[in-house]
Amino acid sequence: MTLLNIENLHAEVDGKPILKGIDLAIGAGEIHAVMGPNGAGKSTLAYVLGGRDGYEVTQGKVTFGGEDLFEMDPHERAAAGMFLGFQYPVEIPGVSNIQFLRAAVNAQREARGEDPLSAGDFLKVAREQAKALKMDADMLKRAVNVGFSGGEKKRNEMVQMGIIDPKLAILDETDSGLDIDALRTVGEGINAIMRKPDKGVLLITHYQRLLETVKPDYVHVLAAGRIVKTGGPDLALQLEEEGYEAVAEAA
Amino acid sequence: MNETLPLPTRRDEAWRYADLGALESVWADIAGQRETIDVPAGETASRQIVLEAAEPNVSVRTLDVHVGKGGRFALHCLAIDTDYGRIAVDVRLEDGAHFELGGAILGGCERTLEIVTDVRHDEPNGTSNQVVRSVLADKATGSFLGRIGVARHAQKTDAAQSVKAMLLDRSATANAKPELEIFADDVLCAHGATVGELDKAALFYMASRGIPPKEARRLMLQAFIADAFVSMADNDAREAMETKALAALEALV
Ligand SMILES: Nc1ncnc2c1ncn2[C@@H]1O[C@H](COP(=O)(O)OP(=O)(O)OP(=O)(O)O)[C@@H](O)[C@H]1O
Ligand SMILES: [Mg+2]
Numbered sequence: 001m002t003l004l005n006i007e008n009l010h011a012e013v014d015g016k017p018i019l020k021g022i023d024l025a026i027g028a029g030e031i032h033a034v035m036g037p038n039g040a041g042k043s044t045l046a047y048v049l050g051g052r053d054g055y056e057v058t059q060g061k062v063t064f065g066g067e068d069l070f071e072m073d074p075h076e077r078a079a080a081g082m083f084l085g086f087q088y089p090v091e092i093p094g095v096s097n098i099q100f101l102r103a104a105v106n107a108q109r110e111a112r113g114e115d116p117l118s119a120g121d122f123l124k125v126a127r128e129q130a131k132a133l134k135m136d137a138d139m140l141k142r143a144v145n146v147g148f149s150g151g152e153k154k155r156n157e158m159v160q161m162g163i164i165d166p167k168l169a170i171l172d173e174t175d176s177g178l179d180i181d182a183l184r185t186v187g188e189g190i191n192a193i194m195r196k197p198d199k200g201v202l203l204i205t206h207y208q209r210l211l212e213t214v215k216p217d218y219v220h221v222l223a224a225g226r227i228v229k230t231g232g233p234d235l236a237l238q239l240e241e242e243g244y245e246a247v248a249e250a251a
Numbered sequence: 252m253n254e255t256l257p258l259p260t261r262r263d264e265a266w267r268y269a270d271l272g273a274l275e276s277v278w279a280d281i282a283g284q285r286e287t288i289d290v291p292a293g294e295t296a297s298r299q300i301v302l303e304a305a306e307p308n309v310s311v312r313t314l315d316v317h318v319g320k321g322g323r324f325a326l327h328c329l330a331i332d333t334d335y336g337r338i339a340v341d342v343r344l345e346d347g348a349h350f351e352l353g354g355a356i357l358g359g360c361e362r363t364l365e366i367v368t369d370v371r372h373d374e375p376n377g378t379s380n381q382v383v384r385s386v387l388a389d390k391a392t393g394s395f396l397g398r399i400g401v402a403r404h405a406q407k408t409d410a411a412q413s414v415k416a417m418l419l420d421r422s423a424t425a426n427a428k429p430e431l432e433i434f435a436d437d438v439l440c441a442h443g444a445t446v447g448e449l450d451k452a453a454l455f456y457m458a459s460r461g462i463p464p465k466e467a468r469r470l471m472l473q474a475f476i477a478d479a480f481v482s483m484a485d486n487d488a489r490e491a492m493e494t495k496a497l498a499a500l501e502a503l504v
Binding site (some may be wrong): 050051052053073074075077078079083084086089090091092093094095099100101103104105107108111143160164 | 450451452453455456457458459460461462463464466470471473474475477478
């Protein structure tokens with residue numbers, strides 16, 4: 001079954017075309033890595049899929065779980081099972097991680113017609129996930145991302161993903177800013193949470209290293225708003241050796 | 252007898268943002284009304300004021316506070332629910348006395364809500380800390396006027412003001428007017444005022460986690476106004492205040 005199907009997607013920001021015809025289908029059980037030079041449009045693709053204001057779709061179609069994605073508001077996409085891991089996670093002063101995540105989980109449950117989690121049950125899940133990702137449980141009490149180091153923010157994204165337990169994760173450079181041990185922990189976290197037959201991942205990354213732990217089924221090269229090459233895990237190795245320019249030109 | 256007191260005009264600094272038309276409708280009944288509070292030396296007192304809807308929907312509360320040597324007075328207040336609402340406090344501080352203000356101004360429609368303080372540090376070593384948070388929607392106007400007077404010999408005075416407003420619509424107005432009259436030289440008067448809008452990136456971040464827009468705004472605004480109540484020592488009183496504030500926010504988000 002196809003989880004996410006992107007067809008001929010064009011999008012612009014401030015009137016400037018950034019995505020210029022993207023085709024990409026993610027099937028259940030698949031992990032797709034997207035690599036590409038700075039400014040290629042990778043984060044733009046993530047934001048367009050998440051439904052961020054100011055990212056205007058000018059052409060094309062995206063379905064998520066068979067439904068028209070663009071008919072859904074951002075919070076509805078989340079409730080339908082989409083998770084966006086941010087390249088730059090946002091700070092929310094005064095709102096604790098716990099408060100934020102419980103609101104998120106229960107809003108999603110309500111949207112799906114499920115009963116809310118009690119404070120106790122929620123805390124149990126949150127602590128388990130923090131532990132699995134080796135994040136100090138005290139950080140759950142702190143304001144969302146406020147004063148977190150770059151690496152802590154990324155780890156916190158993964159704790160959130162573990163708690164929310166999405167169907168499709170779009171992870172934008174979750175590996176950048178992580179130290180070597182954290183990279184492995186986060187990679188293993190992605191595997192534990194998302195490597196399931198009914199789930200899918202779109203993993204945006206610049207580095208081969210994360211892909212050693214999270215083995216992708218497909219690797220795509222995004223350059224200048226289009227996918228210029230698709231291959232297996234070997235493509236990531238080739239990119240690491242030869243660089244984007246050579247690979248994109250040969251395509 | 253009340254008729255002898257003339258209606259204030261906007262030329263009175265302390266009334267410059269007031270809704271004088273609304274005030275006029277109740278002026279005969281309230282002119283000159285002040286509640287006096289005298290905190291004896293070394294003692295502590297606190298008050299909470301929450302404006303309530305009335306008919307006509309105007310509410311003006313005026314306090315005249317004197318805090319004796321080494322005493323402490325805390326006022327926490329909500330300017331909400333009224334078409335014209337005003338909380339005005341005059342405070343005189345003796346040697347080493349402290350005044351704490353935590354106020355929230357929450358309004359929509361065409362409401363005019365204000366908190367007006369006049370804190371006089373008449374003697375040395377006095378401290379005051381005023382925290383005001385406003386959330387304004389529609390065509391509401393929320394104002395804080397905070398006058399601080401430090402007498403010539405009131406050395407070691409520490410008078411702080413932190414005033415922040417959040418505008419939910421571009422048509423709303425926030426006024427913040429500190430007025431410092433300082434005649435002593437060894438004093439601290441930290442004051443800051445900001446006006447902002449809800450962080451769009453944070454709203455999208457919350458949406459991406461499944462939190463609907465209304466709830467996301469409520470969470471952020473609740474956190475924003477909480478600053479005004481952190482200084483409340485009594486947990487039950489703080490919770491009661493926050494519950495009322497949240498109910499007022501609910502109408503705005
Ligand atoms: N508001 C904007 N106005 C104009 N151009 C923009 C705007 N926002 C983004 N862009 C441009 O869109 C292009 C794609 O940006 P995007 O962030 O998607 O790149 P990326 O592939 O994620 O790069 P990186 O690897 O550096 O994260 C860039 O050239 C960027 O400058
Ligand atoms: Mg990017």
